[in-house]
Amino acid sequence: DARVTQTPRDKVTxxxxxxxxxxxxxxxxxxxxxxxxxxxxxxxLLAYFRNRAPLDDSGMPKDRFSAEMPDAxxxxxxxxxxxxxxxxxxxxxxxxxxxxxxxxxxxxxPGTRLTVL
Amino acid sequence: QQPVQSPQAVILREGEDAVINCSSSKALYxxxxxxxxxxxxxxxxxxxxxxxxxKGHDKISASFNEKKQQSSLYLTxxxxxxxxxxxxxxxxxxxxxxKLIFGQGTTLQVKP
Numbered sequence: 001d002a003r004v005t006q007t008p009r010d011k012v013t014x015x016x017x018x019x020x021x022x023x024x025x026x027x028x029x030x031x032x033x034x035x036x037x038x039x040x041x042x043x044x045l046l047a048y049f050r051n052r053a054p055l056d057d058s059g060m061p062k063d064r065f066s067a068e069m070p071d072a073x074x075x076x077x078x079x080x081x082x083x084x085x086x087x088x089x090x091x092x093x094x095x096x097x098x099x100x101x102x103x104x105x106x107x108x109x110p111g112t113r114l115t116v117l
Numbered sequence: 118q119q120p121v122q123s124p125q126a127v128i129l130r131e132g133e134d135a136v137i138n139c140s141s142s143k144a145l146y147x148x149x150x151x152x153x154x155x156x157x158x159x160x161x162x163x164x165x166x167x168x169x170x171x172k173g174h175d176k177i178s179a180s181f182n183e184k185k186q187q188s189s190l191y192l193t194x195x196x197x198x199x200x201x202x203x204x205x206x207x208x209x210x211x212x213x214x215x216k217l218i219f220g221q222g223t224t225l226q227v228k229p
Contacts, residue, residue, distance in 0.1 A: 031215045043159075043204065043219040056216065091158060097215030105149050106206075106217060108158040 002026045004109035006092050012115045018080040021112045023092030024073055030098065032075045033106060034060075034067055035091040043091075049075065050098055082116045089113050118142050120207045122220035129195050129227050137190040137223045139205030148181055148188040149206040149217055152199075159204060162190075195227045 005024045013019055025032050033048040047057035052069040060067065064083070069075045079086055093106040120141040127135050139148060147166045151159035165181035165188055176193040192199055202224045206217030 033215075042221045045216065045218070048216060050214075055214070095215050097213050099213070104215070105161050105164050106215065107161065108151075110158050 004092055004094050004107055006090075006109040006112050008112060009110060010113045010115075012117065013082055014117050015083055016081045017116075018078065019082050019086075019114060019116075021077045021090055021092075021114070023075040023077075023094075023109055025075065025092070025094030026107060027073075029094035029096050029107075031095050032069060033093040033095075034075070034077050035093065036088045037091060037111075038088045046077070046090075079114075082114075084116045087114055087116050119218055120205055120220040122203075122205060122223045124223060125221070126224040127226070129225065131197060131227055131229055132194050133227075135192045135195060135225060137192075137203050137205075137225070139188045139190070139207070139220055141186045141207050141209075143186065143207075143209045145181075145183070145186050145188075145207050146210055147208045148179075149208070150179055150188075150190050151204045151206065151219075152201045153204065153222075154201040162203075192225070195225075197227050197229065200225055200227045 007022045031050050034046040036044045036046055046060045047067040048055050049069050066078045089111045091111045092109045095106045096104050120139050123138045129135055149164045150162040152162055153159040167183055179190045181188045202222045204219050204222050206219045208217055
């Protein structure tokens with residue numbers, strides 16, 4: 001049963017600290033998405049990658065957030081420095097897209113719950 | 118542009134039916150429906166494509182009205198396990214980027 005995995009599941013940190021979240025997409029998927037979910041804003045798309053190349057990161061605060069895919073099995077989302085307003089659940093999702101009309105969809109990981117004090 | 122879901126919340130008794138709507142101001146290529154239980158990740162339910170047929174599995178089905186840019190999710194004879202927040206995600210392009218814009222969610226509570 002292939003699944004997206006994320007680590008850590010929970011992270012509590014203090015304002016100003018660096019936070020790194022990791023995601024392992026489903027093997028064979030070529031597209032990885034990062035979302036942030038809060039009660040107020042709902043599910044917001046931060047960035048996404050196709051074949052490890054960034055396609056769109058317009059939803060991400062550029063001054064403190066960065067996203068990378070060092071290899072096909074790992075995507076990272078980094079916040080430096082973190083602020084209390086970054087507290088949220090961060091989801092990674094993956095899917096197989098861009099190969100013609102598709103009925104595929106995004107499959108979500110369990111999320112990282114981030115609390116910045 | 119974020120799709121608009123209605124209603125925002127609904128409370129049902131077991132066995133009752135519910136309809137959740139998702140409307141977009143943009144022409145749509147596909148609509149994806151997800152359910153999220155508290156503290157868990159969104160789970161994919163079904164996808165409806167432009168020109169496709171109404172979909173369904175078990176007692177949950179959905180339709181897609183291309184002219185109105187609207188999709189509806191039908192939950193029949195609801196069960197306690199149907200409780201959660203339902204999201205529609207819309208894709209505007211046939212280029213198959215996979216990028217979805219999610220609605221704000223509809224919270225469904227099924228009571229015994």
